[in-house]
Amino acid sequence: MKARKRSKLNSIPRGFVALCVLPALAGVLLFLIYPTVNAIMMSFTNASSLAAGSWDFVGLDNYIRMFTNDPQFITALQNTVQLLAVVPVVTIFLALVFAYGLTQAKLKEKGVYRVLFFIPNIISLVVVAVVFSALLHPRSTGPINMLIGIIDLDAVPWLGDPTWAIWAITIVMVWQAVGYYMVLHIAAIDGISKDIFEAADIDGASAPAKFFRITVPMLLDNIGITYVLALAGTMSISFILGRIMTNFGPGTATLVLPGHMFNMAFTAASFGYAMAIMAFTLLMALVFAFISRKLTARRASMFGD
């Protein structure tokens, strides 16, 4: 009797564990892994319709076409790389500054700011897109242009203009994401020992010095992780905002890789080609993630020495 009880406790209840894990695993394999693998395979074909019809393997043709015979892809790539470089960097920098100010100034109302700054992140991106389309109204009566008018600058045509449109979207993306990354960084800054800041205070370190010499180096690892998180976010937000606010225009001014992929699959019916763009986009995001982890992880360990 006793032996049976013990064996019941220590051995793994196989049937139970299998029933626990298998449904979730099946769902993940079917709806995440399979589409990814399938897409990579289809990227080497000339499949045209979305319904799996007849297709042939064409080797690297789709990938060659991207770089040699598709100026729209190059535009989309440039826009995406610009957004991936600018948006996360500006967002994470602002988020760090606010998180640092909030934790260091020991404000009583710290919690209130944290709650309020997070709001843009829970708002539907469709709502964000529609509201900012009005706020970015091109005439001088547009709310954002009125704000710019206060410091005596001319009205900016924003979404209607090929050079300004991508910056308009950049501004909205930064506005949307700062609060989220601030919450992430507050948790991390709270994790830094108070002693370090107090010691720096007594040594007479200025606030910017503490920010750049203590906060940023201590959080480098964390910053790397948030950049990786920001990559996927930037991709999907730029797609949603671009589609609703400008329909990826004017012309192709705000076309991003997911948008080009969408157009190729649903408008041009070049399924195989769309899959090649997808595979390229995923690979590019992985490379960006890898580089950012390499950079930040190494510096973090150097600081630890």
Added chain:
Amino acid sequence: MKKNAPLKKAKIFDPYHARTFTIRWCVRILLLLFTLITLYPLFWNIMSSFKTTEEILISLTALPQGLAWDNYVRAFVAANMGEYLFNSIFVVTLSLTLLLILTVPCAYALARYRFFGSRVIELLFATCLFIQTVYIFIPLYNLMHRLNMLDNLWALSLVYAAISVPFAAFLLAGYMRGLSPSFEEAAKIDGCGNWRTLLKIVVPMSKPGIITIAMLNGIGFWNEYILALVTLRSPANHTLPIGVANLFEVQRRATDFGALYAALMIVLIPTLIIYFIGQRHLTKGIALGGVKE
């Protein structure tokens, strides 16, 4: 750093206090400014939803003259928001239920047992954290097409649930590992079966973790746009984000701006309510999910 540590107990003198006072107010002004920037679009939306279309056309920034509640009536009835609201509630309820059914047992098994393949599953889920809808929506569309799952709210909910499993399981398993196993062991010694132990002991103890994933994903499902856009064809099946995006498209030509901004509020209000009720769980979950690798 160690060298300076003993100094921390040193008496702090007045100039230091004067300086922190100034710094504190500088920070406060900066933060208030940013709060204004953060909240203005929301305020603007609330304000515009109560303006008549004529008022909106005259000035985008003026306050409303009165409360044009009929904007909301037109949004609900003429712009079909009532129907889309119902669809959204349906999708969120169903997909959350499915997600919890899939995730809770899975997270528990991963947190408590080392079994054949458990490492592989954890690695697989960690990899999946990187695979977002924005990358795979086209092959996912293709798969759903072949499985006859397009334009179907039940099917969409199932897909929402399945693709959210890795992150939810990752977060919840992390939470469950922090719980002491002694209650479960006691229950099992008393002859409580595995499923009963999971339901009666583990689920109540994991409530904060479960609430966090339910909130994060609930808001995510409510706002989801990309997959709904490519899979829901017939207007009768549209969810709120799709309905509002289409309404905006139509409004570029027609001119019922009042109803458009009221429709936006219908999307917003439920998320704001949920957020203010449970923001503590949400921000805690974000910090957990983001910081721990």
